[in-house]
Amino acid sequence: MSATDSRQPRAGADTLLAALEEAERHDSEGCMVLLAVRDDAGAIVDFEWLWANPAAAQALRLGPEPLKGRRLGELPSGLGGRLAVLRHVVESGRPAADSFPEGDAVLHGTAVPLRDGVLLRLRDVTSALRVEEGLRDTLDWVRDVLESTPEAFFTVDAEWRITYVNRQAAEITGRSQEQVFRRVLWQACPELVGTVFERELRRVAEQSSSAVFEVRSSQERWHEVHAWCSGQNLSVFSRDITGKKRAEAERDALLTREHSGRLEAEALVRERTQELVDARERLVQSEKLAMAGQLAEGVGHEINNPLSYVSGNLQFALEQLEQLDGGGMKGTPLGEALEALREAREGAERIRVIVRDLQTFARADEPRLSPVDVHAALEFGLSMAMPHLRYRAEVVRRYATVPTVMAHEARLGQVFLHLLVNAALAIPEGDFTHHRVTLTTRADGPWVVVEVEDTGHGMTPEVQARAFEPFFTTRPIGSGSGLGLSTSLGMVRSMRGELTVTSTPGAGSTFRVRLPVAAAASIQDASRASHEVPVRKRVLVVDDEPQLASLLHRLLGRHHEVVVVHSGREALELLVRDDDFDRVFCDLMMADVTGMDLHAALMARRPHLLSRFVFMTGGAFTERARSFLQSVPLPRIEKPFDPGTLRALVEGAPPRVDAVEAPARVAGGS
Numbered sequence: 311m312s313a314t315d316s317r318q319p320r321a322g323a324d325t326l327l328a329a330l331e332e333a334e335r336h337d338s339e340g341c342m343v344l345l346a347v348r349d350d351a352g353a354i355v356d357f358e359w360l361w362a363n364p365a366a367a368q369a370l371r372l373g374p375e376p377l378k379g380r381r382l383g384e385l386p387s388g389l390g391g392r393l394a395v396l397r398h399v400v401e402s403g404r405p406a407a408d409s410f411p412e413g414d415a416v417l418h419g420t421a422v423p424l425r426d427g428v429l430l431r432l433r434d435v436t437s438a439l440r441v442e443e444g445l446r447d448t449l450d451w452v453r454d455v456l457e458s459t460p461e462a463f464f465t466v467d468a469e470w471r472i473t474y475v476n477r478q479a480a481e482i483t484g485r486s487q488e489q490v491f492r493r494v495l496w497q498a499c500p501e502l503v504g505t506v507f508e509r510e511l512r513r514v515a516e517q518s519s520s521a522v523f524e525v526r527s528s529q530e531r532w533h534e535v536h537a538w539c540s541g542q543n544l545s546v547f548s549r550d551i552t553g554k555k556r557a558e559a560e561r562d563a564l565l566t567r568e569h570s571g572r573l574e575a576e577a578l579v580r581e582r583t584q585e586l587v588d589a590r591e592r593l594v595q596s597e598k599l600a601m602a603g604q605l606a607e608g609v610g611h612e613i614n615n616p617l618s619y620v621s622g623n624l625q626f627a628l629e630q631l632e633q634l635d636g637g638g639m640k641g642t643p644l645g646e647a648l649e650a651l652r653e654a655r656e657g658a659e660r661i662r663v664i665v666r667d668l669q670t671f672a673r674a675d676e677p678r679l680s681p682v683d684v685h686a687a688l689e690f691g692l693s694m695a696m697p698h699l700r701y702r703a704e705v706v707r708r709y710a711t712v713p714t715v716m717a718h719e720a721r722l723g724q725v726f727l728h729l730l731v732n733a734a735l736a737i738p739e740g741d742f743t744h745h746r747v748t749l750t751t752r753a754d755g756p757w758v759v760v761e762v763e764d765t766g767h768g769m770t771p772e773v774q775a776r777a778f779e780p781f782f783t784t785r786p787i788g789s790g791s792g793l794g795l796s797t798s799l800g801m802v803r804s805m806r807g808e809l810t811v812t813s814t815p816g817a818g819s820t821f822r823v824r825l826p827v828a829a830a831a832s833i834q835d836a837s838r839a840s841h842e843v844p845v846r847k848r849v850l851v852v853d854d855e856p857q858l859a860s861l862l863h864r865l866l867g868r869h870h871e872v873v874v875v876h877s878g879r880e881a882l883e884l885l886v887r888d889d890d891f892d893r894v895f896c897d898l899m900m901a902d903v904t905g906m907d908l909h910a911a912l913m914a915r916r917p918h919l920l921s922r923f924v925f926m927t928g929g930a931f932t933e934r935a936r937s938f939l940q941s942v943p944l945p946r947i948e949k950p951f952d953p954g955t956l957r958a959l960v961e962g963a964p965p966r967v968d969a970v971e972a973p974a975r976v977a978g979g980s
Contacts, residue, residue, distance in 0.1 A: 327361055340366030340417075340432035343424065344382065346400050354397045357382040360427065369432045371413045388412035389432075392419065396430070399423050409435060462533070462548040470495045473543065482527055482548070511537055515544055524551065616857070624654055626864055626953070679805060681714035681828035682722055684760055688749055691726030698734035703745035703764065712751050712758045715825040721801040722825075725809075728798045729762040729821045736766025736819060756827050763820040769813040777811055846870055847892035847960050852881040852908070853926065854900045858949075862895060865953050870960055878903030882911050889919050893963040895956075898925045898935060898946070906938045920944065921964050926951070 327343065334341040342362035346354045362377040370377075370389060382390055392410060399406050399421045407420040418435040421428045456463050462479035466472055472490055480487045483499050490498040502508050507525050514521050520538035527533055532555040536547040631648050692705065699705060715722075730747065737745045750761040769777065780796040802809040806826055813819035847870045853859045859874040866872050873891070875881045878900050885891075898905040905925050912919050925939075925946040939946065947955060 331361055331363070334363045337363060338365055340369040342366045342377065342430050342432075343427060344396065344430060345427040346397075347381065354400060356393065357396055357427070366432055369412065369415070369417055369434055371415075388417070389419070396421055396428050399428050400426065409439075460550070463546065465543050465545045466495050467544075468542040472498060479546075479548065482533075507535065510535070511544065511546065514539060620950075623861055623864070624651055626861070627651055629953075679716045679718055682717040682719045683714055684712060684717075684722070684751055684758055684825070685709055687717075687719060687722040688726050688751070688760065690723040691730050692749070694723075694727045695730035695734060698731050699747060701739050701742060702734050702737040703742060703747045706746050706748045708748060708750040710750075710752045712753045714828040715758045715805075715807075716828045717805045717807070717825055718801075721805065725798045725801050725823065726760070726762070728794045729823075732794060732821070733762055733764035733766065733819070736764050736768070738767075753827075754824070757824045758827055760823040760825070761820055762823075763818065765818040768815045768817050768819055769811075770815050774811060774813050778809075845961070847963060848890060849873070849960055850875070850881070850884070850891045850894045852876075852878060852894065852896040852900075852905070854897065854902075858897075862956065865956055866960060869957075877901070878905065878908045882908055885912065885916060885919060889916050891919075891922060893960050894919065894923045895959075896923055896925055898927045898939075899932075906934065909938075909942065924959055 330341070330343070340363065343360040344357040345360050347356040347358050349355050358381050359377040359379065367377055370385070382393060382396070384390070388410060389412065392408075395406055395408065400423055403423050405420065405422045407418065409416055409418045411417075415434055415436045416439050418433045420431045420433075422430075456474075456476045459476070460478060462476065462482050464472055464475040464479045471492060471494055473492075475487055475490055477487060480490060483490065485498070496503055496508070505525070506523060510521050510523050513519075514537045518539045520536070522534065522536050524532060524534050531550065531552050533548045534551045536549075538545055631644065631651070692699075733747045737747075745765045746763075747765075748761070748763040750759075750763065752759050778795050778799045799809045802823055802825075808822075808824040810822050810824075811819055812822070849862075849866055849870050849872045851859050851862045851872060851874045853862070853874075854876050856876060859876060863872045863874050873884075875884060878896075879902050881894075881896065882903065885894075896905045896908060903911075909920065909923070923944050925944060926949060927935075927939075927946055928949040945959070947959070
């Protein structure tokens with residue numbers, strides 16, 4: 311058929327065309343037959359519709375007009391632009407299929423060659439393409455989401471081959487996405503074989519179920535893994551929960567500490583309760599000691615006054631009788647009387663020591679430093695610690711001749727008590743013959759050194775380094791507070807001294823106390839004064855206890871002039887009229903005018919007399935008395951006193967350079 315020729319098909323072709331028209335009339339897909347239009351040279355220049363069903367016209371948006379007889383070139387676009395494709399189908403004799411836009415739709419055409427023409431089927435694929443494009447966009451969006459999420463995600467097929475893996479999942483394995491994609495999971499990541507991760511994934515795959523579990527990917531990282539089956543594929547989602555695990559660990563540690571604290575508190579309550587029960591007997595004993603201390607402080611004056619004149623009179627009687635004895639009355643009634651007096655004096659001395667020790671504890675908070683005999687303090691501590699030492703070790707004394715030290719008598723005794731008890735507790739019971747506690751004293755230049763050495767279990771270097779740390783103890787809970795050594799260290803330092811320790815595990819420990827030597831001789835040193843015949847002095851005794859005043863008169867009256875008055879008021883009146891006294895012994899606590907009141911009155915009227923005062927105390931210290939003794943630098947002597955000390959104080963009285971001529975000497979009694 312030429313461009314100008316409109317030949318009709320043959321009768322057989324008409325029959326086939328009629329059959330095709332009948333079959334495709336109601337088909338939803340467009341169907342048409344196009345015949346080639348050739349030029350004079352036989353080249354195909356166009357196509358003409360031989361037939362088309364209604365669906366074809368509708369697909370081409372050509373309306374109800376019939377297509378038969380119309381040419382393809384009349385269409386400006388769409389199928390009209392497919393002339394070259396259709397020409398190729400006719401010339402090559404091979405079918406072709408492609409898609410092309412037709413208006414706002416997309417048509418998919420399938421061209422089959424006929425004799426000098428084509429059978430063309432058209433299908434509207436607009437919706438399918440849009441669905442496909444939407445699915446592709448959705449997949450791209452999902453891929454972007456999975457790649458940008460901080461969580462790890464991958465999928466495997468039924469053969470455990472990795473079908474998708476995002477960047478985060480690949481980073482966890484330390485490999486790239488390309489290195490693991492399309493590889494079998496257990497070959498790509500052999501470190502997962504035999505782990506909880508493998509066991510859980512295989513269980514999910516076998517049961518076609520899902521699971522949530524936790525795995526530790528490294529020493530510092532934890533992941534929460536969600537795995538589920540979808541068809542033949544297995545999807546795995548992993549979330550980093552390291553922060554959550556750390557918070558849980560901190561919470562668990564806190565709960566553990568709280569639980570442990572509650573258990574410790576409950577145990578402590580039980581232990582403290584048991585301690586209270588166990589300490590009931592010790593508490594009774596402590597209360598007795600406290601009451602004894604209060605008694606010593608409250609009525610010490612009344613105890614020591616009669617004790618003073620008992621001891622003094624015994625001493626005086628012994629001195630007088632010993633002059634008569636001459637060593638030749640042994641076995642005679644007089645000799646037996648002398649022996650009885652000596653025993654009575656020893657008993658009085660024991661009473662004095664007991665009262666002094668009680669007063670020492672009663673005045674434990676007195677901060678004043680004074681000359682102290684370290685041997686006396688050691689013996690005091692030893693007497694208190696002996697119940698602990700008696701069944702554990704032998705006590706060995708290695709005392710040297712040492713000067714007195716500047717210390718606080720009560721506190722120094724407590725320090726030695728702590729060290730001795732500590733030494734006792736370091737030695738097991740029941741092996742008395744193999745253990746010793748050695749007490750050593752020596753002079754070291756301006757220091758006096760006291761050592762308490764034991765043969766106990768000793769201390770390790772770690773324990774020794776913390777020995778003086780408050781509340782540190784190696785004893786079982788409830789057996790010690792850990793304050794003994796730290797308190798002792800504080801007390802020694804308050805006395806300007808040093809406390810150190812050396813120890814060897816299994817061989818014992820040595821605690822060493824260094825204290826400064828007293829700068830001046832103590833009152834006790836004055837008792838060692840020369841026994842030469844003293845110069846006669848004038849002495850005033852002020853005491854409201856007649857027997858005590860009489861004793862002082864008796865002890866001093868042989869060599870000195872002694873005037874006795876029995877009240878502070880009477881003494882003040884006398885001293886205003888007559889201040890010609892070398893030494894004044896004044897009781898600190900008296901009923902009407904105390905020694906403190908007398909001191910204050912004389913400070914205003916006769917201050918030059920105060921340097922001659924010696925205060926006598928019996929242990930009854932009020933707060934006012936303590937403050938007075940701390941602030942007034944005058945000598946004092948404790949009742950009962952040693953006769954030699956009294957005489958030494960009189961003989962060592964300062965000269966009366968500022969005394970005025972007394973108008974008259976008035977004796978206040980004898």
